[in-house]
Amino acid sequence: MQSNIISSNTKITLQDKAVFNVVFKEYYATLVLFSNNYTYRNQEASEDIVQDVFVKLLNDKREFQNLLVLKSYLYTSVKNACLNYLKHLKVKNIYKTEEEASFNKEGFFLDNVLEEEVFIHLNNAIHQLPEKCRQVFELSLKGIKNKEIATQMGISIETVKSQKKRGKVLLKKLLKNNIYIFFILLSVI
């Protein structure tokens, strides 16, 4: 399905300004949220950790076969940095240490990767929708019924329905191209 793109031969490195801009924009927030799972939602610590991972990656001048390899490297690096951060945390209690044991498990890591990846796809796709369509879609994803969306936004139920329909069509396209968009961006610049 996507294998032709995944095995593409263009090596990527963050040293390339265009690559850096795209990857950072796409991945910074996701990695911070991912890191939050390890840092007991200490957002400041998470941001520091992710920033340092990017700085290190820039300094290392490392090259990656493709985007997926780079992504997986980012997740692994952030995880390792988080575990390292926890090791150096001065305040600890027994409850935390027990929880931390699970942090080291591969399953915990992979679940978190999956979770963040799902949300980054959704977040990216939804943010590319036209404004009204996006509002309707976001509310509907939150489980709010059509009628309520209509009153909240001051539009008719018919409009809500048609916007949802439109959103679905657009999202289908957006999600389909999600990975591709990235490569188009890279090859254009």
Added chain:
Amino acid sequence: MENDKIIAQLKISLLISKSICGTISNEEHILLENWLQKSPKNKILFKELSNEIRLSQKLNDYQKINVQNAKQKVLNKYHSKKSFIFNKKWFKYAAFFIGFIGLSYFALQINTIEPSIVINENDITLELESGDIKIMSKEGKIKIVDNKGVLQSEQNGDRLNYSNKNNINKLAYNTLNIPNGKKFELVLSDGTEIYLNSGSSIKYPVKFIKGQSRKVFLEGEAFFKVTPNKFDSFIVNSNNLNTKVYGTSFNITSYSEENNTKVVLVEGKVGVYKNDLQIKENSYLKPSQMATIGAEDTDIVITNVDTYLYTAWMENTIIFKSEEFQNLFKRLERHFNVQITNNYTGLNQEKFNGIFKEKDIDYILNVLKNNIAFDYKITDNKIIINQIKKSE
């Protein structure tokens, strides 16, 4: 191994997000279904991810993160770590000269136009003839055009280039200011390359006019590789001293806080002469010679020197050779963009020797205090030097 597992997760995540949006195709649905059947854990995970409350929370979380801000932080951290690597090509060229300039020239520089944009004192800035000020950011790519839309120059990161084909035939000046702690490369319209050291500023024509001497004004330190031109001589004005270049390359230093002007020639030929005198009064320098003139002096003194002492800055190397502390700390201030307050006045006339290649300020001060004991304290970019208190 782990990589493959992660990549598998990345692929399945796309299917899950499509399913949540209700945009999954039949084919994809089968793939997702297979994954769900693989383990009961996958089913739980899928349910969790489809949870609306979780989703709306996540979308909120995303909005709370300031990516632009973070990006700037990352780039700042990266650049402060990255040490300056000097391009070897500069050393191939024939001649260098270095000058130190007195205080008076600086007064001329202060009279600049009030900038309308917010300029950080650590920014490299370009003042256009119009008075507009542009910031040359580290990663920036800017095209400078005049009010008629004619391209004057192009910035690419640490380099600003004026050598392009345009029809400008009027003399217009730009001024480039390099703050402490930074370095920058400039290419003039005739192809002359100038490499500027920290704490320097240079004024030059956007385009040299044929038949007129090529004159630029420098305060600070710079290395020049001048494009030879038999007809239009190249002159560097630094305070009360002019340096006429006979088609070679050279290096200038002229800092306002230094009270004299020094010109050091490595190879080639340059002539130096005072502002108020005719060119016949000039002195020619031979390679490995230095011309010195104090702010109050009337005569130019020529001595033989080791040129490496005056050109090592380009390799990010700091050399002190029987240098008085009061001069030495000014150099450190420029190089590291720090402010040094010396409360130990007895130290000022002490002379130091040393070579520091790509070392930080803490390291250098530590070495210096091993020779003559003093206390120093570094807080951010401020350094305070004190005499060691006697314990008895």
